[in-house]
Amino acid sequence: MKRLFLLATALIMMSVPAFAANHLPGKGVEVKPARATWDTGYFQEALVRAGLEELGYKVDKPKDLANPLFYQAVMLGDIDYWTNGWFPNHTSQMPKHSEERVEIVGYVAKAGGLQGYLVSKKEVEKYNITSLDDFKRPEVMKAFDSNGDGKADLTACPPGWGCEKVIAHHFDVYGLDDYVNPIKAGYSASMADTIARYNAGEPVFFYTWAPNWTIGKLKPGKDVMWINVPKIIPREAQKPGVDRMTVSGIEGAVTDPLKAGFVVSDIQVVANKEFLKKNPAAKKFFEV
Structure with a gap:
């Protein structure tokens, strides 16, 4: 900024x-x-x-x-x-x-350009969520399943965005396919729906980046929390910036430092x- x-x-x-x-x-x-x-x-x-x-x-x-x-x-x-x-x-x-x-x-x-995953603070505290691995737990999957398919729903990235490839990589290396459903519709519309669900008292789980209007609406530390990836496993394209995939001093992170899983770009x-x-x-x- x-x-x-x-x-x-x-x-x-x-x-x-x-x-x-x-x-x-x-x-x-x-x-x-x-x-x-x-x-x-x-x-x-x-x-x-x-x-x-x-x-x-x-x-x-x-x-x-x-x-x-x-x-x-x-x-x-x-x-x-x-x-x-x-x-x-x-x-x-x-x-x-x-x-x-x-x-x-x-x-x-x-x-x-900070990027990562955020989860509603109430559910972070209720289910002790600290990383993507926690979405493999049945009670967490059920809480974040908004469409009844048995998987937690993640507001992800539309096709063609760079973050889509990173999220797909995360699903592969962390074995998330059976536990999390990535929603790849238009991002602004998907986030508007996510914010509406949060305002209705429902759990939310989404990808975002900063600077971005989304963290003005759902404030890290107050409304939502940044969570970790289980461990840093970079894509080939991320390897030159692997040292920037773990970041310190992030407001609203569940841990410090935070294993964001995305290079701070x-x-x-x-x-x-x-x-x-x-x-x-x-x-x-x-x-x-």
Whole structure:
């Protein structure tokens, strides 16, 4: 969030009339951005787009793209950039040899993307839930089974999101398939349903990340608690960041440190190299 504040400050400074009048390196250049399909990434996109406009660029309305489609499009030059790269979480979704045409530039939020599983605090205390393994216990499965299939229900990630692959990996290595049902519908709608169930006094179990509106509605430590994975078993793509899969000082965690099971990601701009080469002012702004 500090990084977003600095970007906003830079944008305000760039808005000084003398700067706008005398130095518009982007004048006459049309820019094609994209943005992620999760709504918490919209603010980051809007902030960077406004900055480019202050530099004189004509920035088109962003295209909403799933991660794999974006990385393919930016490599081909159909899209110039987006602000929603989560690394190393997205590394495995980038096409082979994409580094020849695509560059990761600067930081929107360095180590700013915490991810993990949260459970309603009342049930954490009632059933002594500390990790995903506790959802193999019959009484816990029954408490979190909202559709009558005999499994605990987890509000998970839609297809095409990087977190979907990590959750699938967790189900495999921790043997969760017979105990937990991952709900992969649209995330915002699924979380709205989750919050409604919580407000009705029902147990909830969901994946989320921060910064995110979900933990503004269901506050860690007050309403919900972050829980552990049983042990850290990284995917190949997570191995470079394995030391960031266990985190300390997390408010509302059942333990300290917390074995989150997800790498605390860097949120970064990803752009087409040819676009950056032709627009050094845009690249410099991305690096701010």
